[in-house]
Amino acid sequence: MAVPREDGGWTASPVGLHRVLSPAGVLPQAAERLDASPGLWPGEVRIRVERLNLDAASFRQLSETYGDGVRAEVLAIIEARGKMHNPVTGSGGMLVGVVDEVTPESPLGLKPGDRVATLVSLTLTPLRITDGLARWDGRSEQVPAEGHAILFARSIAAVLPEDLPMPLALSVMDVCGAPALTRRVVTPGSVVAVIGAAGKSGSLSLAAARRAGAAKLIGVVPHAREADALTAAGLADEVVVADARDPVALAAAVGTPADVTVVCVDVPGCEHGSILATRDGGTVVFFSMATSFSAAALGAEGLAADVTMLVGNGYAPGHADLALDLFRAEPGVRRLFEGRHA
Numbered sequence: 001m002a003v004p005r006e007d008g009g010w011t012a013s014p015v016g017l018h019r020v021l022s023p024a025g026v027l028p029q030a031a032e033r034l035d036a037s038p039g040l041w042p043g044e045v046r047i048r049v050e051r052l053n054l055d056a057a058s059f060r061q062l063s064e065t066y067g068d069g070v071r072a073e074v075l076a077i078i079e080a081r082g083k084m085h086n087p088v089t090g091s092g093g094m095l096v097g098v099v100d101e102v103t104p105e106s107p108l109g110l111k112p113g114d115r116v117a118t119l120v121s122l123t124l125t126p127l128r129i130t131d132g133l134a135r136w137d138g139r140s141e142q143v144p145a146e147g148h149a150i151l152f153a154r155s156i157a158a159v160l161p162e163d164l165p166m167p168l169a170l171s172v173m174d175v176c177g178a179p180a181l182t183r184r185v186v187t188p189g190s191v192v193a194v195i196g197a198a199g200k201s202g203s204l205s206l207a208a209a210r211r212a213g214a215a216k217l218i219g220v221v222p223h224a225r226e227a228d229a230l231t232a233a234g235l236a237d238e239v240v241v242a243d244a245r246d247p248v249a250l251a252a253a254v255g256t257p258a259d260v261t262v263v264c265v266d267v268p269g270c271e272h273g274s275i276l277a278t279r280d281g282g283t284v285v286f287f288s289m290a291t292s293f294s295a296a297a298l299g300a301e302g303l304a305a306d307v308t309m310l311v312g313n314g315y316a317p318g319h320a321d322l323a324l325d326l327f328r329a330e331p332g333v334r335r336l337f338e339g340r341h342a
Contacts, residue, residue, distance in 0.1 A: 012041035014153035019126050029124035034082035036126040042105040043153035047097040052143040053174045055091040056266035057290040059141040070138040078129050084122035091289035092122030095149055096170050107153055117173040119156040126150040142167055158320040171337055175201035176323035178287045179208035180316035185283050186260055188213030193254050193277055195244050196264035198226040201287050203336045205262045206235040207326040218254055233332030245269040251276035263288050271296040280306040287312035
């Protein structure tokens with residue numbers, strides 16, 4: 001909600017409550033509808049949208065459900081909700097655009113003309129699309145788009161680096177929370193298993209675990225093609241093929257349970273296998289928006305598994321800089337990212 005000032009004017013909520021249309025009193029992420037009008041409240045920034053990056057779990061669900069109609073469904077969601085918030089997966093993504101206008105009260109340090117990536121979810125970002133996503137073929141989670149988005153005083157955005165093509169930089173920043181938390185929880189000498197290791201967040205998590213001093217890195221992938229790509233990248237000490245939705249097969253593939261297991265997949269049903277693959281006293285980090293946290297909690301209880309389970313927060317101080325540094329420093333990470341874009 002907007003807050004009255006002593007001088008009779010109004011100020012905006014730093015977390016965007018004034019943009020919530022329904023239901024009243026909830027934060028923008030939990031809202032059913034947001035006000036995406038272009039006029040700015042004090043503290044806000046308007047971004048001219050160039051590209052959306054849909055969350056991997058959301059894109060998979062939409063593609064499998066709607067097929068050739070995925071573009072129309074994404075447009076319908078944005079139009080109905082004033083944001084890109086998949087009602088099935090509960091996830092959204094992030095975007096790249098150019099700063100169009102900055103109010104004097106904004107604390108984000110942005111200026112008109114900056115090309116930025118928003119490091120907050122599309123599920124809480126007021127968004128309006130004006131081109132009908134006409135340039136998107138529906139086959140990629142990166143969506144060329146025209147329109148505008150609004151950032152609040154408590155939003156996060158990073159200016160895109162000039163040394164990387166925009167699609168690559170967007171891909172790295174989309175998952176920059178994963179390597180940041182991985183580095184935080186891995187201790188020197190740890191055995192670390194990364195499920196979905198050949199993907200964007202998985203490859204960066206492997207590189208972050210190595211930098212944190214992991215003694216052994218196990219990369220789990222679903223099929224031989226990804227195993228070949230991950231082996232060629234040289235990021236893991238051991239590459240194994242397993243269906244992460246099969247708990248017994250996943251645990252057998254990992255072998256001796258890991259100290260830390262990082263889950264970076266975009267399909268549901270991987271909770272129990274990741275718990276079985278982790279030693280008692282170990283840690284499981286769930287970075288997948290396809291994770292059922294009730295299934296994880298009840299599964300650990302049912303397995304009498306003494307593991308710490310962490311929700312992968314998309315934010316950590318310095319997360320974008322760390323991810324970009326790993327991308328630049330590790331040729332294997334860049335090779336996997338470029339292979340996905342090719």
